[in-house]
Amino acid sequence: MALGLSISMTLALLVSTALVYRHSGAAQALDAKATQTLARQQRVAGALAAYAARSLIDEERDIAAMDGLVLWLDGADVDTQFSDTSGYVPAGIGDSLGLWRDKSGRGHHLLQALGDLQPTVDQQASRRHISLLPNQGLASAVAQVNYDGATSFVVWQAPLPVTSRRLLTHQTSSPVPAVLGWELSGDRLRWRSGGSTGTDTYQNGVSGVWQLSTGINDASGGRQWLSGANPDPSASVLGTRTLAGEFRVGSDNDLGAASVRIAEVLHFSRPLADGERQRVEGYLAHKWDLAAALTSSHPYRTPHPMPCPSDPAAATAGRYNAYDDSGLETRDAVTGACAVQLGLLPWQTLGLQRREAFDAYGRPWTYAVTPTVAATVAARRSEFCGQTTGRLNAGADPQRLGVSATGDADGPTVAAQVLTVALVSHGANGRGAYGPNRSRTTPPAGAADRGAMEVRNYDEASGASQARQLVAARVTLEPGAAQFDDLVWVATPAALLLRLPSRARCP
Numbered sequence: 001m002a003l004g005l006s007i008s009m010t011l012a013l014l015v016s017t018a019l020v021y022r023h024s025g026a027a028q029a030l031d032a033k034a035t036q037t038l039a040r041q042q043r044v045a046g047a048l049a050a051y052a053a054r055s056l057i058d059e060e061r062d063i064a065a066m067d068g069l070v071l072w073l074d075g076a077d078v079d080t081q082f083s084d085t086s087g088y089v090p091a092g093i094g095d096s097l098g099l100w101r102d103k104s105g106r107g108h109h110l111l112q113a114l115g116d117l118q119p120t121v122d123q124q125a126s127r128r129h130i131s132l133l134p135n136q137g138l139a140s141a142v143a144q145v146n147y148d149g150a151t152s153f154v155v156w157q158a159p160l161p162v163t164s165r166r167l168l169t170h171q172t173s174s175p176v177p178a179v180l181g182w183e184l185s186g187d188r189l190r191w192r193s194g195g196s197t198g199t200d201t202y203q204n205g206v207s208g209v210w211q212l213s214t215g216i217n218d219a220s221g222g223r224q225w226l227s228g229a230n231p232d233p234s235a236s237v238l239g240t241r242t243l244a245g246e247f248r249v250g251s252d253n254d255l256g257a258a259s260v261r262i263a264e265v266l267h268f269s270r271p272l273a274d275g276e277r278q279r280v281e282g283y284l285a286h287k288w289d290l291a292a293a294l295t296s297s298h299p300y301r302t303p304h305p306m307p308c309p310s311d312p313a314a315a316t317a318g319r320y321n322a323y324d325d326s327g328l329e330t331r332d333a334v335t336g337a338c339a340v341q342l343g344l345l346p347w348q349t350l351g352l353q354r355r356e357a358f359d360a361y362g363r364p365w366t367y368a369v370t371p372t373v374a375a376t377v378a379a380r381r382s383e384f385c386g387q388t389t390g391r392l393n394a395g396a397d398p399q400r401l402g403v404s405a406t407g408d409a410d411g412p413t414v415a416a417q418v419l420t421v422a423l424v425s426h427g428a429n430g431r432g433a434y435g436p437n438r439s440r441t442t443p444p445a446g447a448a449d450r451g452a453m454e455v456r457n458y459d460e461a462s463g464a465s466q467a468r469q470l471v472a473a474r475v476t477l478e479p480g481a482a483q484f485d486d487l488v489w490v491a492t493p494a495a496l497l498l499r500l501p502s503r504a505r506c507p
Contacts, residue, residue, distance in 0.1 A: 036360035037425045047350040049499040055303040057380045058283040071267035072103040075129040091121045110138035129263040137250025144244040149218040149271035155263035157210045171245045191215035191224040218271030228298040306374045309343030342368040359425035363433040366424040372397040385506030394418040402469045427485030432458030
């Protein structure tokens with residue numbers, strides 16, 4: 001089958017897949033290096049897709065798809081809160097809470113039938129949450145959960161110090177007493193590791209401040225994080241066990257509840273890997289306006305959907321010595337803006353090996369990005385994929401990428417959607433590619449030949465308010481003016497994420 005695709009065919013296809021334009025025929029077969037270049041291009045495309053997926057803030061569907069979720073209480077979800085235990089009377093702000101539905105799908109709904117022991121649905125600075133006074137609390141029915149380690153997240157606020165009070169527990173008294181969960185003790189939050197005696201880690205609380213806490217038990221022991229930082233690791237191990245007791249928020253008939261506010265709880269029956277833990281922390285931090293409190297090294301404090309190019313001119317500022325020695329994106333640390341829209345592939349930022357920064361002809365890739373998708377901070381998947389207008393409005397970006405068969409603004413547009421990234425090999429002739437001294441070979445500018453199209457893929461002179469129109473045309477290998485051998489890969493956001501498992505794709 002011929003590799004070439006007509007523009008009319010690609011009008012529909014590029015919305016759902018990223019295409020490389022190449023031509024093959026009896027006398028026009030791609031040479032071996034071009035074929036190798038296409039294969040390398042696809043490996044880089046996979047790395048770009050993985051970067052985007054890692055950098056997007058998770059949303060509810062992403063959290064719900066995670067394995068091992070056994071309890072999910074969401075103070076912001078009005079559809080989970082009822083004044084009666086049967087779930088007929090919705091609870092509004094200021095109402096007592098008789099039923100708090102579990103969103104995990106495991107049916108561990110929490111109940112309180114006694115009116116004087118029911119918490120209150122509350123609101124503070126537009127943050128809907130549940131307020132508990134001492135001895136108020138809710139409990140699930142018997143909820144057997146098989147544990148081989150555990151992970152728990154809680155967004156909470158309390159006046160400190162307090163006497164020992166339970167915040168969230170899953171416990172049983174038979175056959176061996178075990179407590180797994182969170183307990184306030186003085187001015188510290190205590191993560192109970194389970195077992196007959198419990199082994200604990202602690203973190204200092206801040207009175208009246210909303211906080212995000214994470215606790216994990218695994219083969220390494222009990223560990224606890226405050227805003228993504230791990231202040232107090234422990235050598236204790238939870239081990240494999242079944243807890244057939246109740247989930248409780250607040251009073252557990254042993255220790256009463258503190259005067260505490262709870263915004264959200266997520267509880268897993270397995271230890272999450274660091275990347276998974278950070279994903280959930282990113283979801284909670286951005287949902288509850290706590291991102292600024294995340295530790296400075298946390299990957300979701302200020303994530304960007306796509307990396308910026310490496311700026312070839314950065315060498316003049318002493319940032320690196322040669323175009324193949326850096327591979328780091330060049331981004332303004334204050335504004336988050338890219339130094340350039342078109343430059344070199346940030347291969348180190350993408351986690352690639354140095355050789356993948358080059359095509360098979362030994363020249364570095366030219367990499368371009370629509371600035372909005374590189375500079376916008378903390379984009380959610382729905383924003384990246386265009387389901388919401390939000391902050392990621394790439395369609396209104398004056399420097400957005402475009403692609404056509406001819407490079408003309410009025411030429412046939414290949415993609416109806418705004419393009420996210422482009423990766424260009426300048427082919428065997430190398431016209432327009434970066435050289436070892438970071439200079440570029442200027443393609444011929446004749447108006448009537450294919451070289452004029454190569455100029456479009458070279459142009460660095462587009463003004464700040466101009467869209468960049470790249471050329472993705474059929475490859476022709478005839479020598480001379482008719483030759484066009486650029487291999488151009490472009491992708492819409494949805495097409496980029498199609499390379500990943502279904503969970504990471506656009507909705």
